[in-house]
Amino acid sequence: MDVRGDGDSTTGPPLVPRIHGEWVHIYEPKADTFPGPDSQRFNAGHRYERWQVNDHAILKGPDGRWHAFGITHPAVAAGEPDPHEAEWLLFHAAAPEGPLKQHCMRGCWQDQAKVLPPAERPHEVRAIHSPFIVHHAGEYWMFYGSSPIRYAVSRDLWTWQPRGELFREEGSARDPSVMLHEGLFYMAYTARQSVRVRTSRDLLHWSEPSTVFSLAAGETGGPESPTLLALHGRFYLLWCRWDAKLRNADSTYQDRSFVYVSDTPLNFRDRGPVAEITGHAPELFQDEDGDWWISSAERPFTGLSLAPVRWEPAEQ
Numbered sequence: 123m124d125v126r127g128d129g130d131s132t133t134g135p136p137l138v139p140r141i142h143g144e145w146v147h148i149y150e151p152k153a154d155t156f157p158g159p160d161s162q163r164f165n166a167g168h169r170y171e172r173w174q175v176n177d178h179a180i181l182k183g184p185d186g187r188w189h190a191f192g193i194t195h196p197a198v199a200a201g202e203p204d205p206h207e208a209e210w211l212l213f214h215a216a217a218p219e220g221p222l223k224q225h226c227m228r229g230c231w232q233d234q235a236k237v238l239p240p241a242e243r244p245h246e247v248r249a250i251h252s253p254f255i256v257h258h259a260g261e262y263w264m265f266y267g268s269s270p271i272r273y274a275v276s277r278d279l280w281t282w283q284p285r286g287e288l289f290r291e292e293g294s295a296r297d298p299s300v301m302l303h304e305g306l307f308y309m310a311y312t313a314r315q316s317v318r319v320r321t322s323r324d325l326l327h328w329s330e331p332s333t334v335f336s337l338a339a340g341e342t343g344g345p346e347s348p349t350l351l352a353l354h355g356r357f358y359l360l361w362c363r364w365d366a367k368l369r370n371a372d373s374t375y376q377d378r379s380f381v382y383v384s385d386t387p388l389n390f391r392d393r394g395p396v397a398e399i400t401g402h403a404p405e406l407f408q409d410e411d412g413d414w415w416i417s418s419a420e421r422p423f424t425g426l427s428l429a430p431v432r433w434e435p436a437e438q
Contacts, residue, residue: 136396137436138381139431141416142430145418145423147229147426148427149215150425151172151194151215152233154233157211164195172196175193177253179192180417187216190213190216190231191213191214191253192213192253192426193250212236214233214234214236215233242284246286251296254300256302260277261275261276270295271295271311273325296311296312299349303387312344312346312361315343316335317348318334319350332388334389344365346361348360358382359382360380360381362377363380377418378398383396404418415428
């Protein structure tokens with residue numbers, strides 16, 4: 123995604139995203155059969171009524187339909203241990219053909235066949251988290267983690283072929299997202315309490331990481347689901363806060379997301395957020411008319427929700 127502004131200069135306060143309107147509950151996963159393999163609580167071949175979703179990607183496909191792909195698995199009751207058990211495949215939801223605004227209504231996006239279960243990725247680790255998709259060289263490239271960061275390709279968003287590993291990190295590397303700016307790809311991802319960025323010219327060969335943001339010493343939890351944007355003559359970093367100490371019956375999916383601004387995509391350190399958005403694992407994206415939207419998983423509704431966004435001057 124090569125996101126550019128509308129000629130805005132870097133003088134004056136930065137523009138920041140703010141939700142303008144109500145959240146619309148566009149997608150709720152339906153009952154489906156778990157393909158396996160067996161996990162501690164879920165059995166291959168068993169049909170589960172409730173499924174839950176998490177980090178996701180949203181884009182318009184060559185078929186004229188809007189698509190969403192993201193983490194999914196049979197639902198785990200609130201308060202139970204390991205709320206991420208069996209995150210081994212991706213959901214695929216699609217709207218009918220037409221503009222996003224035409225299909226931004228309750229339940230308009232429908233379930234499609236699940237994507238890339240372990241049986242279709244026989245040489246990979248089972249986990250498949252936080253897909254992010256870009257169109258490059260005539261194909262759609264889907265990046266996912268957790269470490270090793272891997273990728274799959276598709277020509278139509280319906281059939282995917284895994285292509286293997288791009289890089290790995292000791293400890294943690296997850297939630298990749300990719301920005302294209304002036305011919306260079308920037309991949310932002312989280313690593314424990316930090317956001318790191320690698321660069322590439324071809325999406326295959328990636329630089330060593332640069333740590334672009336870290337939580338202050340003594341803070342608990344960490345950032346997740348980062349998004350990097352080049353917009354309005356500046357660079358924006360959006361991430362969602364995760365803190366295990368806050369997990370309870372109401373907050374397995376925490377919905378505090380923060381926006382940072384910088385004059386370089388490689389340094390958001392030692393600065394405070396310019397905006398806070400209520401949304402979990404949010405994606406900021408434009409529709410075909412150039413209008414902005416934000417998505418959220420499991421908050422405020424199960425499945426996926428969308429809300430319109432406007433860019434306004436930051437408060438001084």
